[in-house]
Amino acid sequence: MKYLRTNIHEIETAAELQKILNENENVMVCCGRMGPMCIPVYEIMGELEEEYDNVKFYSMAFDSPESAAIRTAPQCRGFMGIPFTMYYKNGKVAKATTSIQTMAQVKANLDQYLS
Amino acid sequence: MEKIYDVMILGAGAAGLSAGIYASRGKLDTLILSEGVTGGQMVLTNEIANYPGVEMIKGYELADIMKRQAKSFGCTLKANVKIVDYRLAEEIKEVELEDGRVFRAKAVILTPGGKPRSLNIPGEKEFEGRGISYCATCDADFFRDKRLIVVGGGNSALEEAVTLTHFASHVTIVHQFDHFQAFAHAVEEAERNPKISFVMESELRTYEGNGTLQKVQIEQLKTGERTYLETDGVFVFIGYMPNTEVFRGWVKTNERGEFIVDQDMKTNLPGVFAAGDCVEKRYRQVTTAVSDGTIAALSVTEYIRSKQR
Numbered sequence: 402m403k404y405l406r407t408n409i410h411e412i413e414t415a416a417e418l419q420k421i422l423n424e425n426e427n428v429m430v431c432c433g434r435m436g437p438m439c440i441p442v443y444e445i446m447g448e449l450e451e452e453y454d455n456v457k458f459y460s461m462a463f464d465s466p467e468s469a470a471i472r473t474a475p476q477c478r479g480f481m482g483i484p485f486t487m488y489y490k491n492g493k494v495a496k497a498t499t500s501i502q503t504m505a506q507v508k509a510n511l512d513q514y515l516s
Numbered sequence: 517m518e519k520i521y522d523v524m525i526l527g528a529g530a531a532g533l534s535a536g537i538y539a540s541r542g543k544l545d546t547l548i549l550s551e552g553v554t555g556g557q558m559v560l561t562n563e564i565a566n567y568p569g570v571e572m573i574k575g576y577e578l579a580d581i582m583k584r585q586a587k588s589f590g591c592t593l594k595a596n597v598k599i600v601d602y603r604l605a606e607e608i609k610e611v612e613l614e615d616g617r618v619f620r621a622k623a624v625i626l627t628p629g630g631k632p633r634s635l636n637i638p639g640e641k642e643f644e645g646r647g648i649s650y651c652a653t654c655d656a657d658f659f660r661d662k663r664l665i666v667v668g669g670g671n672s673a674l675e676e677a678v679t680l681t682h683f684a685s686h687v688t689i690v691h692q693f694d695h696f697q698a699f700a701h702a703v704e705e706a707e708r709n710p711k712i713s714f715v716m717e718s719e720l721r722t723y724e725g726n727g728t729l730q731k732v733q734i735e736q737l738k739t740g741e742r743t744y745l746e747t748d749g750v751f752v753f754i755g756y757m758p759n760t761e762v763f764r765g766w767v768k769t770n771e772r773g774e775f776i777v778d779q780d781m782k783t784n785l786p787g788v789f790a791a792g793d794c795v796e797k798r799y800r801q802v803t804t805a806v807s808d809g810t811i812a813a814l815s816v817t818e819y820i821r822s823k824q825r
Contacts, residue, residue: 436651436653437575440555444595479727481647481728482654500645504597
Protein backbone atom coordinates (compact mmCIF):
# COMPACT_ATOMS: atom_id res chain seq x y z
CA MET A 402 0.00 0.00 0.00
CA LYS A 403 1.33 3.42 -0.92
CA TYR A 404 1.29 6.12 1.76
CA LEU A 405 3.44 8.78 0.11
CA ARG A 406 3.23 10.93 -2.99
CA THR A 407 6.86 11.33 -3.93
CA ASN A 408 8.66 11.79 -7.22
CA ILE A 409 10.81 8.75 -6.43
CA HIS A 410 9.64 5.14 -6.22
CA GLU A 411 8.03 4.22 -2.89
CA ILE A 412 9.02 0.88 -1.39
CA GLU A 413 5.86 -0.71 -0.02
CA THR A 414 7.05 -3.84 1.77
CA ALA A 415 9.96 -5.09 3.84
CA ALA A 416 10.45 -7.87 1.28
CA GLU A 417 10.74 -5.31 -1.53
CA LEU A 418 13.32 -3.35 0.48
CA GLN A 419 15.36 -6.49 1.05
CA LYS A 420 15.17 -7.46 -2.62
CA ILE A 421 16.39 -3.99 -3.64
CA LEU A 422 19.27 -4.17 -1.16
CA ASN A 423 20.22 -7.63 -2.43
CA GLU A 424 20.24 -6.55 -6.06
CA ASN A 425 21.89 -3.11 -5.89
CA GLU A 426 25.27 -1.95 -4.66
CA ASN A 427 24.26 1.62 -3.78
CA VAL A 428 20.83 2.43 -2.38
CA MET A 429 19.45 5.53 -0.65
CA VAL A 430 16.09 5.28 1.14
CA CYS A 431 14.28 8.22 2.73
CA CYS A 432 11.84 6.93 5.32
CA GLY A 433 9.33 9.62 6.25
CA ARG A 434 5.91 11.17 5.90
CA MET A 435 4.47 13.85 3.62
CA GLY A 436 5.67 16.61 5.96
CA PRO A 437 7.90 19.66 5.82
CA MET A 438 11.03 17.89 7.03
CA CYS A 439 10.63 15.00 4.56
CA ILE A 440 9.33 16.50 1.31
CA PRO A 441 12.52 18.52 0.66
CA VAL A 442 14.61 15.34 0.94
CA TYR A 443 12.38 13.42 -1.52
CA GLU A 444 12.64 16.34 -3.95
CA ILE A 445 16.43 16.49 -3.63
CA MET A 446 16.67 12.73 -4.27
CA GLY A 447 14.49 13.05 -7.36
CA GLU A 448 16.77 15.72 -8.72
CA LEU A 449 19.90 13.68 -8.07
CA GLU A 450 18.69 10.51 -9.82
CA GLU A 451 20.22 11.55 -13.13
CA GLU A 452 23.51 12.83 -11.69
CA TYR A 453 24.06 9.74 -9.49
CA ASP A 454 23.09 6.98 -11.89
CA ASN A 455 25.10 4.51 -9.78
CA VAL A 456 22.65 4.97 -6.89
CA LYS A 457 19.03 3.80 -6.59
CA PHE A 458 16.76 6.30 -4.81
CA TYR A 459 13.61 5.29 -2.91
CA SER A 460 11.12 6.56 -0.36
CA MET A 461 9.37 4.49 2.30
CA ALA A 462 6.53 5.35 4.66
CA PHE A 463 7.64 5.86 8.25
CA ASP A 464 4.21 4.87 9.60
CA SER A 465 4.04 1.59 7.71
CA PRO A 466 4.86 -1.52 9.76
CA GLU A 467 6.86 -2.61 6.71
CA SER A 468 9.54 0.02 7.44
CA ALA A 469 10.40 -1.44 10.85
CA ALA A 470 13.83 -2.52 9.62
CA ILE A 471 14.73 1.14 9.14
CA ARG A 472 13.02 2.53 12.24
CA THR A 473 14.69 -0.01 14.50
CA ALA A 474 18.12 -0.04 12.84
CA PRO A 475 20.94 0.33 15.37
CA GLN A 476 22.30 3.23 13.29
CA CYS A 477 19.05 5.12 14.00
CA ARG A 478 19.23 4.81 17.77
CA GLY A 479 18.71 8.25 19.32
CA PHE A 480 17.05 9.65 16.21
CA MET A 481 14.14 11.92 17.14
CA GLY A 482 13.34 13.62 13.88
CA ILE A 483 11.94 12.37 10.59
CA PRO A 484 12.89 11.48 7.96
CA PHE A 485 15.34 8.68 8.72
CA THR A 486 17.52 8.60 5.61
CA MET A 487 19.56 5.47 4.95
CA TYR A 488 22.57 5.04 2.67
CA TYR A 489 23.19 1.35 1.91
CA LYS A 490 26.39 -0.05 0.40
CA ASN A 491 26.24 -3.71 -0.65
CA GLY A 492 23.16 -4.23 1.49
CA LYS A 493 24.68 -2.77 4.66
CA VAL A 494 23.98 0.59 6.28
CA ALA A 495 26.89 2.86 5.43
CA LYS A 496 25.30 6.03 6.87
CA ALA A 497 22.03 7.12 8.44
CA THR A 498 20.80 10.66 9.04
CA THR A 499 17.90 12.14 10.97
CA SER A 500 15.62 15.08 10.11
CA ILE A 501 15.78 17.40 7.12
CA GLN A 502 18.93 17.45 4.97
CA THR A 503 20.13 19.98 2.43
CA MET A 504 21.25 19.21 -1.11
CA ALA A 505 24.86 19.77 -0.01
CA GLN A 506 24.51 17.33 2.91
CA VAL A 507 22.91 14.63 0.73
CA LYS A 508 25.56 15.01 -1.98
CA ALA A 509 28.35 14.88 0.60
CA ASN A 510 26.98 11.59 1.96
CA LEU A 511 26.50 10.13 -1.51
CA ASP A 512 30.05 11.08 -2.45
CA GLN A 513 31.54 9.76 0.77
CA TYR A 514 29.58 6.55 1.28
CA LEU A 515 28.13 5.49 -2.09
CA SER A 516 30.78 6.47 -4.60
CA MET B 517 24.59 32.98 -28.36
CA GLU B 518 23.74 32.14 -24.73
CA LYS B 519 20.05 31.76 -23.98
CA ILE B 520 18.41 34.81 -22.45
CA TYR B 521 15.13 34.19 -20.66
CA ASP B 522 12.49 36.89 -20.53
CA VAL B 523 12.20 36.56 -16.78
CA MET B 524 14.02 34.69 -14.07
CA ILE B 525 12.16 34.09 -10.80
CA LEU B 526 14.36 33.42 -7.79
CA GLY B 527 12.34 31.33 -5.35
CA ALA B 528 9.57 28.72 -5.74
CA GLY B 529 7.14 29.41 -2.94
CA ALA B 530 3.58 30.62 -3.46
CA ALA B 531 4.75 33.98 -4.85
CA GLY B 532 7.37 32.49 -7.16
CA LEU B 533 5.09 29.78 -8.51
CA SER B 534 2.25 32.25 -9.06
CA ALA B 535 4.60 34.58 -10.90
CA GLY B 536 5.77 31.58 -12.94
CA ILE B 537 2.19 30.64 -13.84
CA TYR B 538 1.28 34.18 -14.93
CA ALA B 539 4.54 34.91 -16.75
CA SER B 540 4.64 31.67 -18.70
CA ARG B 541 0.90 31.84 -19.40
CA GLY B 542 1.64 35.33 -20.77
CA LYS B 543 4.10 33.75 -23.23
CA LEU B 544 7.21 34.99 -21.46
CA ASP B 545 10.16 32.60 -21.55
CA THR B 546 10.28 31.93 -17.81
CA LEU B 547 12.79 30.24 -15.52
CA ILE B 548 12.29 29.60 -11.82
CA LEU B 549 15.44 28.93 -9.78
CA SER B 550 14.99 27.92 -6.16
CA GLU B 551 17.57 27.31 -3.48
CA GLY B 552 14.97 25.54 -1.38
CA VAL B 553 12.12 23.11 -1.80
CA THR B 554 9.39 23.80 -4.35
CA GLY B 555 6.41 25.22 -2.49
CA GLY B 556 8.35 27.10 0.18
CA GLN B 557 6.35 27.62 3.33
CA MET B 558 3.24 25.99 1.84
CA VAL B 559 5.08 22.72 2.33
CA LEU B 560 5.51 23.61 6.01
CA THR B 561 1.75 23.89 6.40
CA ASN B 562 -0.18 20.73 7.17
CA GLU B 563 -3.70 21.80 6.14
CA ILE B 564 -4.71 24.96 4.31
CA ALA B 565 -8.36 25.67 5.03
CA ASN B 566 -8.78 29.26 3.87
CA TYR B 567 -7.46 29.27 0.31
CA PRO B 568 -10.44 30.57 -1.67
CA GLY B 569 -12.04 28.01 -3.93
CA VAL B 570 -10.44 25.07 -2.15
CA GLU B 571 -12.21 23.75 0.94
CA MET B 572 -9.28 21.94 2.54
CA ILE B 573 -5.94 20.90 1.10
CA LYS B 574 -2.55 19.78 2.32
CA GLY B 575 0.11 22.44 1.86
CA TYR B 576 2.30 20.16 -0.25
CA GLU B 577 -0.65 19.28 -2.48
CA LEU B 578 -1.40 22.93 -3.22
CA ALA B 579 2.30 23.49 -3.93
CA ASP B 580 2.35 20.49 -6.26
CA ILE B 581 -0.67 21.77 -8.19
CA MET B 582 0.94 25.22 -8.60
CA LYS B 583 4.18 23.60 -9.77
CA ARG B 584 2.38 21.47 -12.36
CA GLN B 585 0.36 24.49 -13.50
CA ALA B 586 3.51 26.55 -14.05
CA LYS B 587 5.21 23.72 -15.95
CA SER B 588 2.12 23.13 -18.08
CA PHE B 589 2.44 26.69 -19.42
CA GLY B 590 6.08 26.11 -20.34
CA CYS B 591 7.84 27.44 -17.25
CA THR B 592 11.23 25.83 -16.52
CA LEU B 593 11.82 25.05 -12.84
CA LYS B 594 15.11 24.13 -11.18
CA ALA B 595 14.88 23.58 -7.41
CA ASN B 596 17.51 22.97 -4.74
CA VAL B 597 20.19 24.84 -6.68
CA LYS B 598 22.96 26.81 -4.97
CA ILE B 599 23.34 30.35 -6.30
CA VAL B 600 26.77 31.85 -5.71
CA ASP B 601 26.60 35.16 -7.57
CA TYR B 602 23.96 37.66 -8.64
CA ARG B 603 24.46 40.41 -11.22
CA LEU B 604 21.17 42.30 -11.18
CA ALA B 605 22.13 45.90 -11.88
CA GLU B 606 22.92 45.31 -15.57
CA GLU B 607 20.46 45.45 -18.47
CA ILE B 608 20.67 41.66 -18.78
CA LYS B 609 20.51 40.08 -15.33
CA GLU B 610 22.78 37.15 -14.52
CA VAL B 611 22.76 34.47 -11.86
CA GLU B 612 25.62 32.02 -11.40
CA LEU B 613 25.22 28.61 -9.79
CA GLU B 614 27.71 26.69 -7.71
CA ASP B 615 28.35 24.29 -10.59
CA GLY B 616 29.39 27.21 -12.84
CA ARG B 617 26.22 27.45 -14.91
CA VAL B 618 25.12 31.03 -15.63
CA PHE B 619 21.50 31.95 -16.34
CA ARG B 620 20.49 35.24 -17.98
CA ALA B 621 17.21 37.13 -18.22
CA LYS B 622 15.81 40.50 -19.18
CA ALA B 623 14.03 40.83 -15.84
CA VAL B 624 14.10 39.21 -12.42
CA ILE B 625 11.45 38.63 -9.78
CA LEU B 626 12.88 38.05 -6.31
CA THR B 627 10.73 35.64 -4.30
CA PRO B 628 13.18 34.19 -1.78
CA GLY B 629 10.58 33.99 1.01
CA GLY B 630 11.66 33.54 4.58
CA LYS B 631 13.31 30.92 6.75
CA PRO B 632 12.60 29.77 10.31
CA ARG B 633 14.67 31.59 12.89
CA SER B 634 16.92 29.37 14.95
CA LEU B 635 18.49 30.29 18.28
CA ASN B 636 22.06 29.96 16.97
CA ILE B 637 23.46 28.82 20.32
CA PRO B 638 26.04 26.15 21.21
CA GLY B 639 24.84 22.58 20.66
CA GLU B 640 22.29 23.47 17.98
CA LYS B 641 23.81 21.56 15.06
CA GLU B 642 24.76 18.62 17.29
CA PHE B 643 21.23 18.01 18.56
CA GLU B 644 19.06 18.84 15.54
CA GLY B 645 17.05 15.65 14.98
CA ARG B 646 18.33 14.36 18.32
CA GLY B 647 16.10 16.46 20.55
CA ILE B 648 15.79 19.78 18.73
CA SER B 649 12.86 20.09 16.31
CA TYR B 650 11.07 22.79 14.36
CA CYS B 651 8.00 20.72 13.46
CA ALA B 652 5.57 19.35 16.03
CA THR B 653 3.49 17.57 13.39
CA CYS B 654 6.59 15.70 12.22
CA ASP B 655 8.31 14.79 15.46
CA ALA B 656 5.86 14.96 18.37
CA ASP B 657 5.42 11.21 18.61
CA PHE B 658 9.12 10.74 19.39
CA PHE B 659 8.42 12.51 22.68
CA ARG B 660 5.62 10.44 24.21
CA ASP B 661 5.64 10.88 28.01
CA LYS B 662 8.78 13.03 27.81
CA ARG B 663 9.56 16.51 29.08
CA LEU B 664 9.61 19.20 26.43
CA ILE B 665 10.46 22.86 26.07
CA VAL B 666 8.79 25.13 23.53
CA VAL B 667 10.63 28.34 22.70
CA GLY B 668 8.59 31.32 21.50
CA GLY B 669 5.60 33.48 22.31
CA GLY B 670 3.65 33.78 19.07
CA ASN B 671 0.66 31.85 17.78
CA SER B 672 2.74 28.95 16.46
CA ALA B 673 4.55 28.49 19.77
CA LEU B 674 1.42 28.55 21.92
CA GLU B 675 -0.70 26.40 19.60
CA GLU B 676 2.05 23.83 19.05
CA ALA B 677 2.72 23.70 22.81
CA VAL B 678 -0.89 22.68 23.36
CA THR B 679 -0.60 20.07 20.59
CA LEU B 680 2.57 18.69 22.15
CA THR B 681 0.80 18.12 25.49
CA HIS B 682 -1.10 15.29 23.75
CA PHE B 683 2.23 13.46 23.59
CA ALA B 684 4.57 14.85 26.25
CA SER B 685 4.34 14.49 30.03
CA HIS B 686 5.03 18.20 30.47
CA VAL B 687 5.74 21.24 28.29
CA THR B 688 7.61 24.32 29.48
CA ILE B 689 7.22 27.43 27.35
CA VAL B 690 10.29 29.68 27.45
CA HIS B 691 9.74 33.20 26.17
CA GLN B 692 11.97 36.25 26.12
CA PHE B 693 9.29 38.82 27.04
CA ASP B 694 6.91 39.19 29.99
CA HIS B 695 3.90 38.85 27.68
CA PHE B 696 2.94 36.79 24.62
CA GLN B 697 2.44 38.09 21.07
CA ALA B 698 -0.06 35.31 20.31
CA PHE B 699 -3.80 35.88 20.02
CA ALA B 700 -5.63 35.98 23.36
CA HIS B 701 -7.50 32.72 22.71
CA ALA B 702 -4.23 30.87 22.07
CA VAL B 703 -2.70 32.26 25.27
CA GLU B 704 -5.78 31.34 27.31
CA GLU B 705 -5.81 27.80 25.97
CA ALA B 706 -2.15 27.34 26.90
CA GLU B 707 -2.65 28.89 30.34
CA ARG B 708 -5.60 26.59 31.05
CA ASN B 709 -3.60 23.47 30.15
CA PRO B 710 -2.36 21.74 33.33
CA LYS B 711 0.60 20.19 31.48
CA ILE B 712 2.05 23.57 30.48
CA SER B 713 4.22 25.85 32.62
CA PHE B 714 5.90 29.13 31.69
CA VAL B 715 9.38 30.59 32.06
CA MET B 716 9.11 34.23 31.06
CA GLU B 717 11.74 36.88 30.30
CA SER B 718 14.25 34.12 29.66
CA GLU B 719 16.32 32.77 26.80
CA LEU B 720 18.10 29.50 26.09
CA ARG B 721 21.88 29.79 26.07
CA THR B 722 23.11 26.22 25.40
CA TYR B 723 21.88 22.81 24.35
CA GLU B 724 23.69 20.01 26.17
CA GLY B 725 23.58 16.22 26.24
CA ASN B 726 25.36 13.04 25.34
CA GLY B 727 24.24 11.73 21.97
CA THR B 728 20.75 13.08 22.57
CA LEU B 729 19.62 16.33 24.16
CA GLN B 730 19.45 16.13 27.97
CA LYS B 731 19.37 19.69 29.29
CA VAL B 732 19.43 23.34 28.34
CA GLN B 733 20.94 26.35 30.06
CA ILE B 734 18.45 29.19 30.52
CA GLU B 735 19.26 32.82 31.33
CA GLN B 736 16.76 34.95 33.23
CA LEU B 737 17.11 38.21 31.31
CA LYS B 738 16.30 40.56 34.19
CA THR B 739 18.71 39.08 36.72
CA GLY B 740 21.26 37.45 34.40
CA GLU B 741 20.99 34.27 36.48
CA ARG B 742 21.67 31.07 34.54
CA THR B 743 20.16 27.73 35.48
CA TYR B 744 19.86 24.31 33.89
CA LEU B 745 16.56 22.69 32.96
CA GLU B 746 16.54 18.98 32.16
CA THR B 747 14.55 18.13 29.04
CA ASP B 748 14.17 15.48 26.38
CA GLY B 749 13.36 17.87 23.56
CA VAL B 750 13.11 21.48 22.48
CA PHE B 751 10.70 22.75 19.82
CA VAL B 752 11.62 26.17 18.45
CA PHE B 753 8.92 28.49 17.07
CA ILE B 754 10.41 31.99 16.99
CA GLY B 755 9.20 33.20 13.63
CA TYR B 756 10.67 33.74 10.22
CA MET B 757 13.20 36.11 8.75
CA PRO B 758 13.27 37.27 5.12
CA ASN B 759 15.88 35.57 2.92
CA THR B 760 17.19 38.86 1.61
CA GLU B 761 20.74 39.07 3.01
CA VAL B 762 22.53 38.43 -0.28
CA PHE B 763 20.61 41.21 -2.04
CA ARG B 764 21.11 43.92 0.56
CA GLY B 765 23.23 46.78 -0.66
CA TRP B 766 21.75 46.59 -4.17
CA VAL B 767 18.06 46.17 -3.56
CA LYS B 768 16.59 48.55 -1.00
CA THR B 769 15.30 46.96 2.19
CA ASN B 770 13.76 48.30 5.38
CA GLU B 771 15.20 47.90 8.90
CA ARG B 772 13.81 44.34 9.08
CA GLY B 773 15.53 43.36 5.84
CA GLU B 774 12.29 43.29 3.81
CA PHE B 775 12.42 44.53 0.21
CA ILE B 776 10.83 47.92 -0.38
CA VAL B 777 8.60 47.75 -3.46
CA ASP B 778 5.98 49.96 -5.06
CA GLN B 779 2.41 48.88 -5.84
CA ASP B 780 3.64 47.17 -9.03
CA MET B 781 6.19 45.17 -6.97
CA LYS B 782 9.10 47.13 -8.51
CA THR B 783 12.29 47.48 -6.47
CA ASN B 784 14.75 50.36 -6.82
CA LEU B 785 16.64 48.44 -9.56
CA PRO B 786 15.25 48.65 -13.12
CA GLY B 787 13.94 45.25 -14.23
CA VAL B 788 14.10 43.82 -10.72
CA PHE B 789 10.79 43.05 -8.98
CA ALA B 790 10.06 41.35 -5.66
CA ALA B 791 7.07 39.48 -4.26
CA GLY B 792 5.87 37.38 -1.36
CA ASP B 793 6.99 37.17 2.25
CA CYS B 794 10.27 38.95 1.50
CA VAL B 795 8.62 42.32 0.82
CA GLU B 796 7.61 45.00 3.28
CA LYS B 797 3.97 44.46 4.26
CA ARG B 798 1.79 43.75 7.23
CA TYR B 799 0.04 40.48 6.37
CA ARG B 800 1.68 37.28 5.17
CA GLN B 801 -0.61 34.56 3.86
CA VAL B 802 -0.51 32.16 0.91
CA THR B 803 -3.13 34.36 -0.72
CA THR B 804 -1.11 37.56 -0.28
CA ALA B 805 1.96 35.84 -1.73
CA VAL B 806 -0.09 34.65 -4.69
CA SER B 807 -1.36 38.19 -5.19
CA ASP B 808 2.15 39.66 -5.03
CA GLY B 809 3.47 37.10 -7.49
CA THR B 810 0.64 37.78 -9.90
CA ILE B 811 1.22 41.54 -9.80
CA ALA B 812 4.98 41.11 -10.22
CA ALA B 813 4.50 38.86 -13.28
CA LEU B 814 2.07 41.29 -14.90
CA SER B 815 4.45 44.18 -14.18
CA VAL B 816 7.33 42.25 -15.72
CA THR B 817 5.21 41.56 -18.80
CA GLU B 818 4.57 45.27 -19.16
CA TYR B 819 8.27 46.07 -18.52
CA ILE B 820 9.44 43.67 -21.25
CA ARG B 821 6.78 44.77 -23.74
CA SER B 822 7.76 48.43 -23.17
CA LYS B 823 11.39 47.59 -23.92
CA GLN B 824 10.36 46.02 -27.23
CA ARG B 825 8.38 49.05 -28.40
